[in-house]
Amino acid sequence: MLDIIQGLFRPLDTDGPILFWAKEILGALLILAIFWMLAQLIVMALDKWGKRLASFTSTDLDDRILHRITPHVSRLLVTSGIYLAIRSLPLHEKLILVFSGVLFIVLVIIVFNLIYHAFDELLQWYIAGRQHDTDALISRHMIPIAEKITMLFLMGAALIVILKHFNYDIFSLVTALGIGSLAIGMAAKDTLAHMISGFTLMLDQPFRIGDRIQLSGGQVGDVAGIGLRSTKIKTMDNQLLIIPNSDLCNTMLINQAFPDVRAKGRINIGVAYGSDVDRVKALLVATALEVEDVLRDPAPEAYFVSFGDSALDMSLFFWVEEYSRLFDTTDKVNSLIIRRFTENSIEIPFPIRTVIMEKGTN
Template sequence: MWILFSRGYSVNRILDFYRLQETDSLYLFWIKEILIAVLIFVFFWWLSKVVRWILINIAPRFTSITATDLDDRILKRITPPISLLVIFAGLYYSVSYLALPQKVHLVTSGLVFIVNVAILTNVAYRCTDEILQWYAARLVQRHGEGLDRQLVPLAEKLATIFLIGTALIIVLKHFNYDILSLVTALGIGSLAIGMAAKDTLANMISGFTLMIDRPFRIGDRIHLKDGNWGDVTDIGLRTTKIKTVDNTLLIIPNSDLCNTTVINQAFPDIKAKGKITVGVAYGSDIELVKRTLVSAALEVEGVLSDPAPEAFFTAFGDSALNMALFFWVADYTKVFGTTDSINELIIKRFAEAGIVFPFPTRTIYLHKEE
């Protein structure tokens, strides 16, 4: 500065000279910052291409070794968002490197961080969705259709809520919000809701238990302890719907079903046993009656020969000898129709064999006093 002043430069001219030098230094500084930020982004962009190539060409060689295709499906689903996640990670580090004003830096880096968390949440959701779909396919193979439509949507909703809640907590933590107070408030609120809706929660937990334990499935015919019976049409979170034989819909809270005795006609298989009781006159040939009952049952279409029908002499009645015929059908829904056909045929065969159905009779003895 003294050299410039000794050469005759004025003070204003000297100040302009230094301002120009500071401006040039500032330009060089920003050019350097932007160049390094661009290099960081370009590196991560190139890295995303490498990661994508590895996931498409190298990783399937390892997943093909496993016995299940679950890892192949997960790998295929997460490849696009993983590549995008690497690119936005590079964008985040590039923005973080720049010496921006504090507010501008907070807003830009925060937005990019939120996008990264959203992509990571999407990756986790895709993995969870593939696992649930794979598990649903296995449920169909083991237990048939029905449970996959009940359990999987519920699990997907719970997983979605959990992932969104986790992502929200991560974002709030990044912006230095007090998460402890939020969690405490949610806990107190959940306790209050649980106390107010304890019956509803009990039914929901019971519904989840029914879906897991599976004492019956959709389409099964069940008998309840109170005498009601019918076919299960739906197993919901709060109630189970049963369609009775007179075409009415019976809606029962799940907690009641979990705490009562239920007879499932469709378990362990749909074969069902029918029973017919008849009375024949005293003096009838019991062996002939048994053979006639069994042969009549075998003539009816739908009666299984294995296990074969069986006839038994069960009791001495007031006016008849009580007989019972047991038979099997392949489907429990055919019991009533088959019973009707067997009854009609028994009347014909008994008439042909001379077997009599006795009417109730009563003999009265009168004693005359002397």
């Protein structure tokens, strides 16, 4: 039994094991107490002086970061004190390695957790200040993805630091991960292409969630969600259209919400030959202005477009406040045009074909 005890602990002092261990434990507790007091003092200083210094800046970013990282700073100092206190005890070398290794892992986790919370607060602040900025580098829809990427990066960095501390060969691990990534990339190249295209859509922002877009195939709908693999579009007939991101990146589309949500309507109509063109144009503009949803600025405009086979082709252009009102407003304007044309005896002719039949000769 004595051999086992002596194997666990270092050689004892000549003053006796009790006095020796009392001194060592007292020293370890003193180290722990110093770091605990230091943690309390730093937390108090950050709460008092840090907030005062942060109040001199025009932004609240430093206040928010300070609030997020203060608990982690306290944990970091206390854990550091425990780490140094354990290493100061005259334990067997293997026990010291085990305890110090576990505490080192905890320290690394605390440090990288502190970095993650600071970055997350920076990201939240950046997005909050640019909610209506269409040129922002990162949109609010990218926050969950950016947080996941940051977490994966920090986890990888923490793993490398821990493995380096325990003298593991990092290069062989990186090589194995590289070969594995290559194999996965070859097997899932289509999925990776969609994911890369998803990042491209989120960074380039050709459209945002809620925008109404028109695809090259003629489909029109509102963007319901932008994912890593696909984009969901809610069509006008309340169906969900799911399109792979790589297809959206390589096609031409129309975003009806850019540069703003106003929309321009066009109504083509033909009037009989012999009609007063100026009077028809004035009547079209006046009719459009009777509809409440038609904007006065920019004002409606009417044009004589071309000579048709059976009619004089006219076009009426008008604006509405939001593209979602365009269909309903067009219906109102069309209905009112028919009524006003009837009241003013303006004819909308049917297609006419003149057939001349010549009598054959014998």
